[in-house]
Amino acid sequence: xxxxxxxxxxxxxxxxxxxxxxxxxxxxxxxxxxxxxxxxxxxxxxxxxxxxxxxxxxxxxxxxxxxxxxxxxxxxxxxxxxxxxxxxxxxxxxxxxxxxxxxxxxxxxxxxxxxxxxxxxxxxxxxxxxxxxxxxxxxxxxxxxxxxxxxxxxxxxxxxxxxxxxxxxxxxxxxxxxxxxxxxxxxxxxxxxxxxxxxxxxxxxxxxxxxxxxxxxxxxxxxxxxxxxxxxxxxxxxxxxxxxxxxxxxxxxxxxxxxxxxxxxxxxxxxxxxxxxxxxxxxxxxxxxxxxxxxxxxxxxxxxxxxxxxxxxxxxxxxxxxxxxxxxxxxxxxxxxxxxxxxxxxxxxxxxxxxxxxxxxxxxxxxxxxxxxxxxxxxxxxxxxxxxxxxxxxxxxxxxxxxxxxxxxxxxxxxxxxxxxxxxxxxxxxxxxxxxxxxxxxxxxxxxxxxxxxxxxxxx
Amino acid sequence: xxxxxxxxxxxxxxxxxxxxxxxxxxxxxxxxxxxxxxxxxxxxxxxxxxxxxxxxxxxxxxxxxxxxxxxxxxxxxxxxxxxxxxxxxxxxxxxxxxxxxxxxxxxxxxxxxxxxxxxxxxxxxxxxxxxxxxxxxxxxxxxxxxxxxxxxxxxxxxxxxxxxxxxxxxxxxxxxxxxxxxxxxxxxxxxxxxxxxxxxxxxxxxxxxxxxxxxxxxxxxxxxxxxxxxxxxx
Numbered sequence: 001x002x003x004x005x006x007x008x009x010x011x012x013x014x015x016x017x018x019x020x021x022x023x024x025x026x027x028x029x030x031x032x033x034x035x036x037x038x039x040x041x042x043x044x045x046x047x048x049x050x051x052x053x054x055x056x057x058x059x060x061x062x063x064x065x066x067x068x069x070x071x072x073x074x075x076x077x078x079x080x081x082x083x084x085x086x087x088x089x090x091x092x093x094x095x096x097x098x099x100x101x102x103x104x105x106x107x108x109x110x111x112x113x114x115x116x117x118x119x120x121x122x123x124x125x126x127x128x129x130x131x132x133x134x135x136x137x138x139x140x141x142x143x144x145x146x147x148x149x150x151x152x153x154x155x156x157x158x159x160x161x162x163x164x165x166x167x168x169x170x171x172x173x174x175x176x177x178x179x180x181x182x183x184x185x186x187x188x189x190x191x192x193x194x195x196x197x198x199x200x201x202x203x204x205x206x207x208x209x210x211x212x213x214x215x216x217x218x219x220x221x222x223x224x225x226x227x228x229x230x231x232x233x234x235x236x237x238x239x240x241x242x243x244x245x246x247x248x249x250x251x252x253x254x255x256x257x258x259x260x261x262x263x264x265x266x267x268x269x270x271x272x273x274x275x276x277x278x279x280x281x282x283x284x285x286x287x288x289x290x291x292x293x294x295x296x297x298x299x300x301x302x303x304x305x306x307x308x309x310x311x312x313x314x315x316x317x318x319x320x321x322x323x324x325x326x327x328x329x330x331x332x333x334x335x336x337x338x339x340x341x342x343x344x345x346x347x348x349x350x351x352x353x354x355x356x357x358x359x360x361x362x363x364x365x366x367x368x369x370x371x372x373x374x375x376x377x378x379x380x381x382x383x384x385x386x387x388x389x390x391x392x393x394x395x396x397x398x399x400x401x402x403x404x405x406x407x408x409x410x411x412x413x414x415x416x417x418x419x420x421x422x423x424x425x426x427x428x429x430x431x432x433x434x435x436x437x438x439x440x441x442x443x444x445x446x447x448x449x450x451x452x453x454x455x456x457x458x459x460x
Numbered sequence: 461x462x463x464x465x466x467x468x469x470x471x472x473x474x475x476x477x478x479x480x481x482x483x484x485x486x487x488x489x490x491x492x493x494x495x496x497x498x499x500x501x502x503x504x505x506x507x508x509x510x511x512x513x514x515x516x517x518x519x520x521x522x523x524x525x526x527x528x529x530x531x532x533x534x535x536x537x538x539x540x541x542x543x544x545x546x547x548x549x550x551x552x553x554x555x556x557x558x559x560x561x562x563x564x565x566x567x568x569x570x571x572x573x574x575x576x577x578x579x580x581x582x583x584x585x586x587x588x589x590x591x592x593x594x595x596x597x598x599x600x601x602x603x604x605x606x607x608x609x610x611x612x613x614x615x616x617x618x619x620x621x622x623x624x625x626x627x628x629x630x631x632x633x634x635x636x637x638x639x640x641x642x643x644x645x646x647x648x649x650x651x652x653x654x655x656x657x658x659x660x661x662x663x664x665x666x667x668x669x670x671x672x673x674x675x676x677x678x679x680x681x682x683x684x685x686x687x688x689x690x691x692x693x694x
Contacts, residue, residue, distance in 0.1 A: 004571075005566055005567065008566035352562060353564055357575075358523075359550065360550070360551065360555075360576050360579060360623075361548065361579045364544075453524075454518050457523070457558075
């Protein structure tokens, strides 16, 4: 009966209830859309990170903190054995999608045709594994992206990729078709002769061993023994890395080429073993198992996840989550005030009814519960409409196949909101709205419960 | 349910006073009132406007507390009960018929009559049987699905009477029950209340100016300026 009374009282002043309901629904809709947008951003960042660096990386202990100063010294000797150990573990194997060795190194890259050189941060990948990793798309956010060629080939270890910034610095804008490249300034004769520089002429393309024409650059790195080592790299494409610093330093090459560059004639090693899992949710479990496995086999190895390797992921997700929280807070406050106002008016209008019910024997607590129930029902109705509408608008928005160019990105990427696997988000928003409306109803409900019967019956 | 003893009074006032303090302004509504309301009778509280009739009725209905003196309703000392006890006491023993009917507008006639039984926690089957019987008794069985705004003034008051009597209260309080009705409907309502009062053996206490209603009094209590002016028993 009390549900019936509460529901009929909501319907009684249809316009006011509708406005309150709409305020809650609009709040819900905004929260759903922004929440799903944040979900999309998080999923996109996660997908980018996992495609590039996998979920987990196994390093020799100390590499993550100190290895960049001397990567050669922190190599994993029997990396093949370690990979077999990991891949053969029954607890890890079902979750594993790709396991691959990598080599990280630093050095100098030069285009001596134009007397230009630059320090670089390089990574050596197994081309086939790199290709497989780039196809990971657990959240379905990369389905609309055109997957460009990785630029690495298993049959030609001399092929590689540079960041668009590094390509520009090395004077490869033309051959690599780098967009928005400003014209290279003419150096004065004095400076040019001081530097012994050759005039800036278009680079002649050379044939790589696989007979694919590509500009050549030279990579200089120090081997484990400290001796300088030089290898040629045929740059097949320039790839945007998002941040300028990374863009002007990035070099991706074949794993074997990186090994030769870093270890020379010494024993070839890997500086990291990358694990890409089927599902991100398995990270904690697999990481714990890896650590147990290494301890069991007395291996001096450590494990890092992609969020540690790519701090931008954590920062961006943190920032968007904070904005979402802020928007939710504002929506919650709006809902709170709307419900307080609507229920407050309702209490005033129904003062005589409250007095009558109290005279008939309705306890104060029951009066309070009745108004709180009304608030909760309003909240539930508004939240249901808002969440459903939000999901519908999100699906319609995705069907427009919009694109945008996020900060640091060279090309437009799909602009979507994440509409799948959002049950937890939708349920959370629904609960927040219902709780806000219920809490808001407590204030007028208390006022109704505190009314004196005599005063309430006298109310006109 | 608390009932007055066979010969005991329905209500006993013993030097009861009621003072309102309205923003520092002290208003004496009742002063040193002592009398008894007889059980299972029609008792009329009469007096000019502002004499204290409604205050007296509120005290009898346990929706207001005396400032001084002792008030016993159905044998229970009202001053000794807290708000929740008073609410539960009203729920079981006291019923109201209001001048403006005060039906809950979102409920049908049936639901309005059922409402007091719901507050008492009466089982569904029992509730249904009593509600239908009461609507039948006031001649509104065919209007049970009507909302108050679909009923005439007389029909609303019949529903209000049914709602008051459905729980079998010891005491029914009616504040100007015929004031908003035409004389013909008023007469019908008085006859109905007399009929159900006899059937249910309830004590009816009225506050009224209506001579037609006063003529049915078993006991008349006149109030003037907050003091007992006359007590007459037929």
